[in-house]
Amino acid sequence: QEIGAQKDLEGKKILVTAGPTREAIDPVRYITNHSTGKMGYAVAKAAALRGADVTLVTGKTDTPKPRFVKLIEIQSAADMFEAVTAAAAEQDIIIKAAAVADYRPKSVGTEKTKKTEGDMAIELERTDDILKWLGAHRREGQFLCGFSMETQNMLENSRVKLDKKNIDMIVANNLKVEGAGFGTDTNVVTIITRERNLELEKMTKEEVADRLLDEILAVSADK
Numbered sequence: 001q002e003i004g005a006q007k008d009l010e011g012k013k014i015l016v017t018a019g020p021t022r023e024a025i026d027p028v029r030y031i032t033n034h035s036t037g038k039m040g041y042a043v044a045k046a047a048a049l050r051g052a053d054v055t056l057v058t059g060k061t062d063t064p065k066p067r068f069v070k071l072i073e074i075q076s077a078a079d080m081f082e083a084v085t086a087a088a089a090e091q092d093i094i095i096k097a098a099a100v101a102d103y104r105p106k107s108v109g110t111e112k113t114k115k116t117e118g119d120m121a122i123e124l125e126r127t128d129d130i131l132k133w134l135g136a137h138r139r140e141g142q143f144l145c146g147f148s149m150e151t152q153n154m155l156e157n158s159r160v161k162l163d164k165k166n167i168d169m170i171v172a173n174n175l176k177v178e179g180a181g182f183g184t185d186t187n188v189v190t191i192i193t194r195e196r197n198l199e200l201e202k203m204t205k206e207e208v209a210d211r212l213l214d215e216i217l218a219v220s221a222d223k
């Protein structure tokens with residue numbers, strides 16, 4: 001497969017984000033999520049095998065790193081925002097598979113927080129929406145793809161995101177479907193574009209990656 005891959009992305013610059021973000025509470029604690037980065041890594045690998053010049057911006061994960069990509073390792077949503085926006089202008093395609101925190105602790109302690117007898121609360125503030133920034137600053141012809149995880153009203157909620165974030169494609173998965181979502185080697189997704197909903201059966205994340213790159217090429221060719 002690695003040798004036989006069709007080089008249909010030769011000459012394209014593709015940025016992929018993957019994995020979770022970590023939002024510090026104090027020097028020893030952080031808030032994160034269950035993302036393993038597997039889906040985004042599969043996309044980065046498939047794109048590289050198909051000849052693209054790939055940059056992978058990734059949060060901390062144990063998933064083996066794909067080879068033949070430019071790797072940028074980050075921790076927080078703010079780090080990812082910086083890395084992605086700095087590299088965005090030169091990209092032909094940006095695929096945002098990362099599970100970016102929507103909120104971070106409002107103040108980060110410089111010392112370890114000590115426990116007290118009573119309850120405690122952590123005040124959170126919004127992070128910047130990277131995909132929304134990309135949609136607002138994109139250059140002519142740049143293709144933007146986001147991911148969306150839903151537990152209800154998946155298609156409706158995801159289609160709203162296409163418009164709100166001014167992007168071309170959303171890969172939606174329903175977390176409640178078996179074989180979809182975090183940590184699994186398979187996924188069950190619907191690829192949503194302005195033109196159509198492409199519902200894919202359960203397949204490996206590698207297969208999903210190739211199908212989504214196929215769809216990006218198909219939609220771009222129609223424009």
Ligand code: CTP
Pocket residue numbers: 077096097098099100101102127128129130131132145146147148149150161
């Ligand atoms: N995303 C981003 N920057 C953020 C948050 C999310 O770029 N600060 C991107 C993700 O990488 C993903 C997409 O936006 O591609 C997910 O959209 P989002 O609206 O954040 O999804 P949810 O968090 O599921 O939305 P909601 O909380 O409204 O359900």
